[in-house]
Amino acid sequence: MWALGSLAAWLAAIFGHAALRRAAPGIGSLAGFLLVGGVAGLVLALLLLREWSFAMETWAGLSAYAFGCELYIFLFSSIGTSLSAANLYRLRRGARSAEELEERLAGKAMVDGRLQRMVSSRVLDLSDAGYRLTPRGATLLRAYRAGRRFFRERSEPPAPLGRLFSAEMLRWWIVGFAFLGVNLALLYVFVDLLGMPVLIATLIAAEAGLLVRFVVNDRWVFRQSQITLQRLWQYHLAMAGSFAVWWITTNVVVFFGGHYMIATIVGMACSILMSIVTNFFWIWTRSKS
Amino acid sequence: MVTLGFGLYLVAHFALYALWLRHVAFVSTEKGIFLYHFVPAASWVLVLGTLWLTGPAVSLAEVILVAGLHGIYSLTFLELWALADGGYSLAILERLESRGEADEPSILAELEGLGGEKRAARLADLLRMGLVEEHDGRYGLTPPGRVAAAFIAVIARLSAAPMGR
Numbered sequence: 001m002w003a004l005g006s007l008a009a010w011l012a013a014i015f016g017h018a019a020l021r022r023a024a025p026g027i028g029s030l031a032g033f034l035l036v037g038g039v040a041g042l043v044l045a046l047l048l049l050r051e052w053s054f055a056m057e058t059w060a061g062l063s064a065y066a067f068g069c070e071l072y073i074f075l076f077s078s079i080g081t082s083l084s085a086a087n088l089y090r091l092r093r094g095a096r097s098a099e100e101l102e103e104r105l106a107g108k109a110m111v112d113g114r115l116q117r118m119v120s121s122r123v124l125d126l127s128d129a130g131y132r133l134t135p136r137g138a139t140l141l142r143a144y145r146a147g148r149r150f151f152r153e154r155s156e157p158p159a160p161l162g163r164l165f166s167a168e169m170l171r172w173w174i175v176g177f178a179f180l181g182v183n184l185a186l187l188y189v190f191v192d193l194l195g196m197p198v199l200i201a202t203l204i205a206a207e208a209g210l211l212v213r214f215v216v217n218d219r220w221v222f223r224q225s226q227i228t229l230q231r232l233w234q235y236h237l238a239m240a241g242s243f244a245v246w247w248i249t250t251n252v253v254v255f256f257g258g259h260y261m262i263a264t265i266v267g268m269a270c271s272i273l274m275s276i277v278t279n280f281f282w283i284w285t286r287s288k289s
Numbered sequence: 290m291v292t293l294g295f296g297l298y299l300v301a302h303f304a305l306y307a308l309w310l311r312h313v314a315f316v317s318t319e320k321g322i323f324l325y326h327f328v329p330a331a332s333w334v335l336v337l338g339t340l341w342l343t344g345p346a347v348s349l350a351e352v353i354l355v356a357g358l359h360g361i362y363s364l365t366f367l368e369l370w371a372l373a374d375g376g377y378s379l380a381i382l383e384r385l386e387s388r389g390e391a392d393e394p395s396i397l398a399e400l401e402g403l404g405g406e407k408r409a410a411r412l413a414d415l416l417r418m419g420l421v422e423e424h425d426g427r428y429g430l431t432p433p434g435r436v437a438a439a440f441i442a443v444i445a446r447l448s449a450a451p452m453g454r
Contacts, residue, residue: 017447018449059350066357123382140382141382
Protein backbone atom coordinates (compact mmCIF):
# COMPACT_ATOMS: atom_id res chain seq x y z
CA MET A 1 0.00 0.00 0.00
CA TRP A 2 2.83 2.38 0.88
CA ALA A 3 4.50 1.55 -2.46
CA LEU A 4 1.29 2.35 -4.35
CA GLY A 5 0.95 5.60 -2.40
CA SER A 6 4.47 6.55 -3.40
CA LEU A 7 3.73 5.80 -7.06
CA ALA A 8 0.44 7.73 -6.93
CA ALA A 9 2.16 10.78 -5.40
CA TRP A 10 4.83 10.68 -8.12
CA LEU A 11 2.23 10.54 -10.91
CA ALA A 12 0.27 13.34 -9.21
CA ALA A 13 3.43 15.48 -9.15
CA ILE A 14 4.08 14.87 -12.88
CA PHE A 15 0.53 15.59 -14.04
CA GLY A 16 0.14 18.47 -11.56
CA HIS A 17 3.32 20.00 -13.00
CA ALA A 18 1.94 19.56 -16.55
CA ALA A 19 -1.28 21.34 -15.56
CA LEU A 20 0.58 24.14 -13.76
CA ARG A 21 2.88 24.75 -16.75
CA ARG A 22 -0.17 25.23 -18.97
CA ALA A 23 -2.15 27.29 -16.48
CA ALA A 24 0.80 29.57 -15.58
CA PRO A 25 3.37 29.49 -18.41
CA GLY A 26 5.37 32.26 -16.70
CA ILE A 27 6.46 29.98 -13.88
CA GLY A 28 9.79 28.25 -14.47
CA SER A 29 9.82 24.56 -15.23
CA LEU A 30 11.99 23.64 -12.25
CA ALA A 31 10.28 26.04 -9.84
CA GLY A 32 6.90 24.67 -10.95
CA PHE A 33 7.92 21.09 -10.32
CA LEU A 34 9.45 21.91 -6.94
CA LEU A 35 6.17 23.55 -5.94
CA VAL A 36 3.88 20.73 -7.09
CA GLY A 37 6.32 17.97 -6.13
CA GLY A 38 6.85 19.51 -2.70
CA VAL A 39 3.11 19.56 -1.98
CA ALA A 40 2.64 15.97 -3.23
CA GLY A 41 5.67 14.86 -1.18
CA LEU A 42 4.32 16.53 1.95
CA VAL A 43 0.94 14.82 1.56
CA LEU A 44 2.67 11.47 0.99
CA ALA A 45 4.88 11.96 4.07
CA LEU A 46 1.86 12.76 6.27
CA LEU A 47 -0.08 9.73 5.02
CA LEU A 48 2.90 7.39 5.48
CA LEU A 49 3.65 8.73 8.97
CA ARG A 50 0.01 8.29 10.00
CA GLU A 51 -0.07 4.71 8.76
CA TRP A 52 3.50 3.47 9.45
CA SER A 53 5.00 6.02 11.86
CA PHE A 54 8.81 5.96 11.44
CA ALA A 55 8.97 2.35 10.26
CA MET A 56 11.06 1.20 7.29
CA GLU A 57 8.01 1.44 4.99
CA THR A 58 7.79 5.21 5.49
CA TRP A 59 11.43 5.76 4.55
CA ALA A 60 11.16 3.36 1.62
CA GLY A 61 8.08 5.16 0.25
CA LEU A 62 9.69 8.58 0.63
CA SER A 63 13.04 7.54 -0.89
CA ALA A 64 11.31 5.97 -3.90
CA TYR A 65 9.22 9.14 -4.36
CA ALA A 66 12.28 11.41 -4.05
CA PHE A 67 14.23 9.33 -6.56
CA GLY A 68 11.32 9.37 -9.01
CA CYS A 69 11.08 13.18 -8.73
CA GLU A 70 14.82 13.67 -9.19
CA LEU A 71 14.76 11.41 -12.24
CA TYR A 72 11.88 13.37 -13.78
CA ILE A 73 13.61 16.72 -13.12
CA PHE A 74 16.77 15.31 -14.70
CA LEU A 75 14.81 14.15 -17.76
CA PHE A 76 12.89 17.35 -18.49
CA SER A 77 15.78 19.67 -17.74
CA SER A 78 18.25 17.71 -19.86
CA ILE A 79 16.00 17.26 -22.89
CA GLY A 80 15.40 21.02 -22.90
CA THR A 81 19.13 21.74 -23.27
CA SER A 82 20.53 18.62 -24.93
CA LEU A 83 21.59 18.85 -28.58
CA SER A 84 21.19 15.10 -28.99
CA ALA A 85 17.60 15.27 -27.68
CA ALA A 86 16.87 18.23 -29.97
CA ASN A 87 18.17 16.29 -32.98
CA LEU A 88 16.10 13.20 -32.16
CA TYR A 89 13.04 15.38 -31.56
CA ARG A 90 13.38 17.07 -34.95
CA LEU A 91 13.99 13.79 -36.77
CA ARG A 92 10.60 12.43 -35.59
CA ARG A 93 9.02 14.28 -38.52
CA GLY A 94 11.24 12.68 -41.14
CA ALA A 95 14.81 12.50 -42.44
CA ARG A 96 16.82 15.73 -42.70
CA SER A 97 20.19 16.81 -43.98
CA ALA A 98 22.90 17.99 -41.61
CA GLU A 99 22.23 21.58 -42.76
CA GLU A 100 18.52 21.31 -41.99
CA LEU A 101 19.28 19.90 -38.57
CA GLU A 102 21.63 22.76 -37.83
CA GLU A 103 19.17 25.38 -39.09
CA ARG A 104 17.48 25.91 -35.71
CA LEU A 105 20.42 24.81 -33.67
CA ALA A 106 22.85 27.24 -35.25
CA GLY A 107 25.37 29.05 -33.09
CA LYS A 108 23.37 32.28 -32.83
CA ALA A 109 20.17 30.53 -31.71
CA MET A 110 22.09 28.52 -29.12
CA VAL A 111 23.93 31.51 -27.70
CA ASP A 112 20.71 33.60 -27.73
CA GLY A 113 18.84 30.90 -25.83
CA ARG A 114 21.54 30.50 -23.20
CA LEU A 115 21.93 34.27 -22.71
CA GLN A 116 18.18 34.76 -22.26
CA ARG A 117 18.04 31.96 -19.72
CA MET A 118 21.01 33.29 -17.79
CA VAL A 119 19.52 36.78 -17.67
CA SER A 120 16.15 35.46 -16.48
CA SER A 121 17.83 33.44 -13.75
CA ARG A 122 19.86 36.55 -12.76
CA VAL A 123 23.22 35.00 -13.49
CA LEU A 124 23.87 37.78 -16.02
CA ASP A 125 22.88 41.45 -16.20
CA LEU A 126 21.96 43.03 -19.52
CA SER A 127 22.64 46.77 -19.89
CA ASP A 128 23.38 49.13 -22.82
CA ALA A 129 27.07 48.18 -22.62
CA GLY A 130 26.25 44.49 -22.97
CA TYR A 131 26.16 41.44 -20.72
CA ARG A 132 27.87 41.41 -17.33
CA LEU A 133 28.34 38.75 -14.65
CA THR A 134 26.22 39.25 -11.50
CA PRO A 135 27.45 38.21 -8.00
CA ARG A 136 25.22 35.16 -8.36
CA GLY A 137 26.93 34.37 -11.66
CA ALA A 138 30.36 34.71 -10.04
CA THR A 139 29.32 32.29 -7.27
CA LEU A 140 28.01 29.88 -9.87
CA LEU A 141 31.29 30.07 -11.76
CA ARG A 142 33.27 29.30 -8.59
CA ALA A 143 31.01 26.30 -7.90
CA TYR A 144 31.47 25.09 -11.48
CA ARG A 145 35.23 25.32 -11.12
CA ALA A 146 35.26 23.47 -7.80
CA GLY A 147 33.18 20.74 -9.42
CA ARG A 148 35.49 20.59 -12.41
CA ARG A 149 38.55 20.31 -10.17
CA PHE A 150 37.00 17.43 -8.26
CA PHE A 151 35.36 15.50 -11.08
CA ARG A 152 37.40 16.30 -14.16
CA GLU A 153 40.99 17.16 -13.31
CA ARG A 154 43.07 14.06 -12.93
CA SER A 155 46.27 14.72 -11.05
CA GLU A 156 49.37 12.93 -12.27
CA PRO A 157 50.92 11.19 -9.27
CA PRO A 158 54.70 10.96 -9.25
CA ALA A 159 56.25 7.76 -10.60
CA PRO A 160 56.33 5.06 -9.32
CA LEU A 161 53.17 5.98 -7.36
CA GLY A 162 51.50 6.55 -10.74
CA ARG A 163 51.00 2.80 -10.98
CA LEU A 164 48.76 2.92 -7.90
CA PHE A 165 46.32 5.19 -9.79
CA SER A 166 46.36 3.21 -13.01
CA ALA A 167 43.94 1.00 -14.90
CA GLU A 168 46.07 -2.04 -14.01
CA MET A 169 45.39 -1.35 -10.32
CA LEU A 170 41.67 -1.32 -11.06
CA ARG A 171 41.98 -4.63 -12.94
CA TRP A 172 44.01 -6.04 -10.03
CA TRP A 173 41.17 -5.29 -7.58
CA ILE A 174 38.56 -6.75 -9.93
CA VAL A 175 40.57 -10.00 -10.12
CA GLY A 176 41.00 -9.99 -6.32
CA PHE A 177 37.25 -9.74 -5.72
CA ALA A 178 36.40 -12.22 -8.48
CA PHE A 179 38.72 -14.82 -6.98
CA LEU A 180 36.87 -14.75 -3.68
CA GLY A 181 34.07 -16.44 -5.64
CA VAL A 182 36.40 -18.64 -7.70
CA ASN A 183 38.04 -20.08 -4.58
CA LEU A 184 34.66 -20.89 -3.06
CA ALA A 185 33.59 -22.58 -6.30
CA LEU A 186 36.80 -24.64 -6.44
CA LEU A 187 36.33 -25.74 -2.84
CA TYR A 188 32.75 -26.78 -3.63
CA VAL A 189 33.94 -28.83 -6.62
CA PHE A 190 36.65 -30.64 -4.64
CA VAL A 191 34.63 -31.30 -1.47
CA ASP A 192 31.03 -31.74 -2.65
CA LEU A 193 31.45 -33.03 -6.21
CA LEU A 194 34.72 -34.98 -5.95
CA GLY A 195 34.26 -36.04 -2.31
CA MET A 196 37.75 -35.06 -1.12
CA PRO A 197 38.55 -34.56 2.58
CA VAL A 198 38.48 -30.86 3.52
CA LEU A 199 42.12 -30.91 4.62
CA ILE A 200 43.30 -32.02 1.15
CA ALA A 201 40.62 -30.10 -0.77
CA THR A 202 41.57 -26.73 0.77
CA LEU A 203 45.22 -27.26 -0.17
CA ILE A 204 44.43 -28.25 -3.77
CA ALA A 205 41.81 -25.48 -4.14
CA ALA A 206 44.25 -22.89 -2.80
CA GLU A 207 47.00 -23.94 -5.22
CA ALA A 208 44.63 -24.26 -8.19
CA GLY A 209 43.14 -20.82 -7.44
CA LEU A 210 46.59 -19.34 -7.05
CA LEU A 211 47.76 -20.71 -10.42
CA VAL A 212 44.69 -19.45 -12.29
CA ARG A 213 44.94 -16.08 -10.57
CA PHE A 214 48.60 -15.83 -11.52
CA VAL A 215 47.76 -16.43 -15.18
CA VAL A 216 44.93 -13.87 -15.12
CA ASN A 217 47.16 -11.32 -13.38
CA ASP A 218 50.02 -11.94 -15.79
CA ARG A 219 48.03 -11.80 -19.02
CA TRP A 220 45.12 -9.47 -18.23
CA VAL A 221 46.09 -7.25 -15.31
CA PHE A 222 49.72 -6.61 -16.23
CA ARG A 223 49.42 -7.41 -19.96
CA GLN A 224 52.50 -9.62 -20.24
CA SER A 225 52.91 -11.53 -23.49
CA GLN A 226 54.86 -14.46 -22.05
CA ILE A 227 54.34 -16.26 -18.75
CA THR A 228 57.69 -16.93 -17.03
CA LEU A 229 58.62 -19.42 -14.31
CA GLN A 230 60.50 -16.69 -12.46
CA ARG A 231 57.35 -14.63 -12.00
CA LEU A 232 55.44 -17.81 -11.03
CA TRP A 233 57.73 -18.64 -8.11
CA GLN A 234 57.90 -14.97 -7.14
CA TYR A 235 54.10 -14.97 -7.00
CA HIS A 236 54.08 -18.08 -4.78
CA LEU A 237 56.55 -16.42 -2.45
CA ALA A 238 54.54 -13.18 -2.40
CA MET A 239 51.30 -15.02 -1.59
CA ALA A 240 53.02 -16.96 1.19
CA GLY A 241 54.37 -13.66 2.52
CA SER A 242 50.90 -12.09 2.43
CA PHE A 243 49.47 -15.07 4.31
CA ALA A 244 52.23 -14.79 6.92
CA VAL A 245 51.56 -11.06 7.33
CA TRP A 246 47.83 -11.71 7.79
CA TRP A 247 48.42 -14.52 10.30
CA ILE A 248 51.03 -12.65 12.35
CA THR A 249 49.12 -9.31 12.38
CA THR A 250 45.84 -10.97 13.38
CA ASN A 251 47.44 -12.86 16.25
CA VAL A 252 49.44 -9.86 17.43
CA VAL A 253 46.27 -7.72 17.61
CA VAL A 254 44.45 -10.51 19.51
CA PHE A 255 47.45 -10.89 21.84
CA PHE A 256 47.17 -7.21 22.76
CA GLY A 257 43.47 -7.57 23.60
CA GLY A 258 41.78 -6.75 20.27
CA HIS A 259 38.60 -8.57 19.21
CA TYR A 260 39.43 -11.38 16.78
CA MET A 261 37.08 -10.01 14.07
CA ILE A 262 38.69 -6.57 14.22
CA ALA A 263 42.07 -8.30 14.30
CA THR A 264 41.38 -10.24 11.12
CA ILE A 265 40.24 -7.08 9.31
CA VAL A 266 43.49 -5.34 10.31
CA GLY A 267 45.37 -8.46 9.21
CA MET A 268 43.59 -8.44 5.83
CA ALA A 269 44.42 -4.76 5.29
CA CYS A 270 48.12 -5.41 6.00
CA SER A 271 48.10 -8.50 3.80
CA ILE A 272 46.52 -6.59 0.87
CA LEU A 273 49.12 -3.85 1.29
CA MET A 274 51.85 -6.47 1.19
CA SER A 275 50.34 -7.98 -1.99
CA ILE A 276 50.21 -4.57 -3.68
CA VAL A 277 53.86 -3.91 -2.86
CA THR A 278 55.07 -7.33 -4.01
CA ASN A 279 52.84 -7.50 -7.12
CA PHE A 280 53.45 -3.98 -8.39
CA PHE A 281 57.00 -3.28 -7.26
CA TRP A 282 58.66 -6.71 -7.32
CA ILE A 283 56.98 -9.28 -9.60
CA TRP A 284 55.47 -7.08 -12.31
CA THR A 285 57.78 -4.10 -12.04
CA ARG A 286 56.95 -2.93 -15.57
CA SER A 287 53.64 -3.45 -17.33
CA LYS A 288 53.93 -4.22 -21.03
CA SER A 289 51.22 -1.68 -21.90
CA MET B 290 21.44 -4.31 9.46
CA VAL B 291 20.88 -3.96 5.70
CA THR B 292 20.54 -0.18 5.92
CA LEU B 293 23.64 0.10 8.13
CA GLY B 294 25.66 -1.99 5.66
CA PHE B 295 24.30 0.08 2.79
CA GLY B 296 25.24 3.33 4.55
CA LEU B 297 28.81 2.11 5.05
CA TYR B 298 28.91 1.00 1.43
CA LEU B 299 27.83 4.46 0.20
CA VAL B 300 30.60 6.12 2.23
CA ALA B 301 33.14 3.62 0.88
CA HIS B 302 31.87 4.01 -2.70
CA PHE B 303 32.30 7.78 -2.60
CA ALA B 304 35.62 7.64 -0.72
CA LEU B 305 37.01 5.15 -3.23
CA TYR B 306 36.16 7.53 -6.05
CA ALA B 307 37.42 10.65 -4.26
CA LEU B 308 40.70 9.12 -3.14
CA TRP B 309 41.62 6.91 -6.04
CA LEU B 310 39.28 6.19 -8.95
CA ARG B 311 38.92 9.78 -10.17
CA HIS B 312 42.60 9.57 -11.14
CA VAL B 313 42.03 6.41 -13.22
CA ALA B 314 41.57 7.23 -16.90
CA PHE B 315 38.83 4.65 -17.60
CA VAL B 316 36.62 5.80 -14.71
CA SER B 317 36.77 9.38 -15.93
CA THR B 318 35.04 8.40 -19.21
CA GLU B 319 31.23 8.48 -19.56
CA LYS B 320 31.09 4.70 -19.87
CA GLY B 321 33.42 4.16 -16.92
CA ILE B 322 31.56 6.44 -14.50
CA PHE B 323 28.20 5.02 -15.59
CA LEU B 324 29.38 1.45 -14.95
CA TYR B 325 30.90 2.46 -11.61
CA HIS B 326 27.40 3.41 -10.46
CA PHE B 327 25.17 1.07 -12.43
CA VAL B 328 26.92 -2.25 -11.69
CA PRO B 329 26.90 -1.97 -7.87
CA ALA B 330 23.37 -0.50 -7.85
CA ALA B 331 22.06 -3.37 -9.98
CA SER B 332 23.97 -5.85 -7.79
CA TRP B 333 22.39 -4.47 -4.61
CA VAL B 334 18.89 -4.67 -6.05
CA LEU B 335 19.50 -8.15 -7.47
CA VAL B 336 20.94 -9.59 -4.25
CA LEU B 337 18.39 -7.98 -1.92
CA GLY B 338 15.54 -8.79 -4.33
CA THR B 339 16.59 -12.45 -4.38
CA LEU B 340 16.82 -12.51 -0.56
CA TRP B 341 13.36 -10.94 -0.31
CA LEU B 342 11.86 -13.51 -2.69
CA THR B 343 13.51 -16.50 -1.02
CA GLY B 344 13.03 -15.81 2.67
CA PRO B 345 12.15 -13.46 5.50
CA ALA B 346 15.71 -12.08 5.95
CA VAL B 347 14.99 -8.97 3.87
CA SER B 348 11.71 -7.04 3.49
CA LEU B 349 10.35 -5.35 0.36
CA ALA B 350 10.69 -2.01 2.15
CA GLU B 351 14.43 -2.57 2.55
CA VAL B 352 14.82 -3.43 -1.14
CA ILE B 353 12.92 -0.28 -2.19
CA LEU B 354 14.75 1.89 0.34
CA VAL B 355 18.16 0.74 -0.89
CA ALA B 356 17.12 1.12 -4.56
CA GLY B 357 15.71 4.62 -3.92
CA LEU B 358 18.71 5.85 -1.93
CA HIS B 359 21.18 4.41 -4.45
CA GLY B 360 19.20 6.05 -7.24
CA ILE B 361 19.28 9.44 -5.51
CA TYR B 362 23.00 9.16 -4.74
CA SER B 363 24.00 7.95 -8.22
CA LEU B 364 21.80 10.38 -10.13
CA THR B 365 23.04 13.36 -8.08
CA PHE B 366 26.63 12.21 -8.54
CA LEU B 367 26.23 11.75 -12.30
CA GLU B 368 24.46 15.10 -12.71
CA LEU B 369 27.27 16.91 -10.89
CA TRP B 370 29.82 14.94 -12.91
CA ALA B 371 28.15 15.94 -16.18
CA LEU B 372 27.73 19.55 -15.02
CA ALA B 373 31.44 19.79 -14.26
CA ASP B 374 32.06 19.28 -17.97
CA GLY B 375 30.89 22.87 -18.36
CA GLY B 376 29.68 23.41 -21.88
CA TYR B 377 28.13 26.47 -23.39
CA SER B 378 26.91 28.24 -20.28
CA LEU B 379 30.25 27.90 -18.52
CA ALA B 380 32.09 29.11 -21.62
CA ILE B 381 29.90 32.25 -21.65
CA LEU B 382 30.44 32.88 -17.93
CA GLU B 383 34.22 32.43 -18.22
CA ARG B 384 34.47 34.83 -21.14
CA LEU B 385 32.42 37.45 -19.33
CA GLU B 386 34.50 37.08 -16.18
CA SER B 387 37.76 37.65 -18.03
CA ARG B 388 36.42 40.60 -20.09
CA GLY B 389 34.14 42.27 -17.58
CA GLU B 390 31.44 43.12 -20.11
CA ALA B 391 30.60 41.99 -23.61
CA ASP B 392 27.88 42.52 -26.18
CA GLU B 393 26.10 39.69 -27.91
CA PRO B 394 27.93 39.83 -31.28
CA SER B 395 31.32 39.46 -29.61
CA ILE B 396 30.13 36.52 -27.46
CA LEU B 397 28.59 35.00 -30.55
CA ALA B 398 31.80 35.38 -32.55
CA GLU B 399 33.75 33.50 -29.90
CA LEU B 400 31.25 30.73 -29.27
CA GLU B 401 29.89 29.89 -32.70
CA GLY B 402 32.88 27.66 -33.41
CA LEU B 403 32.32 25.77 -30.17
CA GLY B 404 28.66 25.30 -31.09
CA GLY B 405 29.59 23.85 -34.48
CA GLU B 406 31.97 21.35 -32.89
CA LYS B 407 29.37 20.29 -30.33
CA ARG B 408 26.67 19.80 -32.98
CA ALA B 409 28.94 17.61 -35.11
CA ALA B 410 30.03 15.58 -32.07
CA ARG B 411 26.45 15.00 -30.89
CA LEU B 412 25.30 13.83 -34.33
CA ALA B 413 28.28 11.45 -34.48
CA ASP B 414 27.33 10.14 -31.01
CA LEU B 415 23.76 9.42 -32.17
CA LEU B 416 25.10 7.56 -35.23
CA ARG B 417 27.50 5.55 -33.04
CA MET B 418 24.72 4.61 -30.60
CA GLY B 419 22.56 3.37 -33.47
CA LEU B 420 19.75 5.87 -32.84
CA VAL B 421 20.26 7.67 -36.16
CA GLU B 422 21.29 6.42 -39.61
CA GLU B 423 22.52 8.25 -42.69
CA HIS B 424 21.40 7.65 -46.28
CA ASP B 425 22.66 9.85 -49.12
CA GLY B 426 23.54 12.73 -46.83
CA ARG B 427 20.20 12.65 -45.02
CA TYR B 428 19.77 11.56 -41.42
CA GLY B 429 16.82 9.50 -40.18
CA LEU B 430 15.81 7.63 -37.04
CA THR B 431 16.44 3.91 -36.58
CA PRO B 432 13.75 1.85 -34.74
CA PRO B 433 15.48 2.37 -31.33
CA GLY B 434 15.89 6.04 -32.26
CA ARG B 435 12.13 6.30 -32.89
CA VAL B 436 11.45 4.88 -29.41
CA ALA B 437 13.90 7.37 -27.85
CA ALA B 438 12.39 10.26 -29.85
CA ALA B 439 8.85 9.28 -28.81
CA PHE B 440 9.97 9.16 -25.16
CA ILE B 441 11.55 12.62 -25.48
CA ALA B 442 8.39 13.94 -27.10
CA VAL B 443 6.24 12.62 -24.22
CA ILE B 444 8.49 14.22 -21.58
CA ALA B 445 8.67 17.48 -23.56
CA ARG B 446 4.89 17.56 -23.91
CA LEU B 447 4.26 16.77 -20.25
CA SER B 448 6.74 19.29 -18.92
CA ALA B 449 6.28 21.89 -21.71
CA ALA B 450 10.08 21.91 -22.07
CA PRO B 451 11.46 24.26 -24.73
CA MET B 452 13.11 21.97 -27.30
CA GLY B 453 16.19 22.57 -29.35
CA ARG B 454 18.40 25.00 -27.43
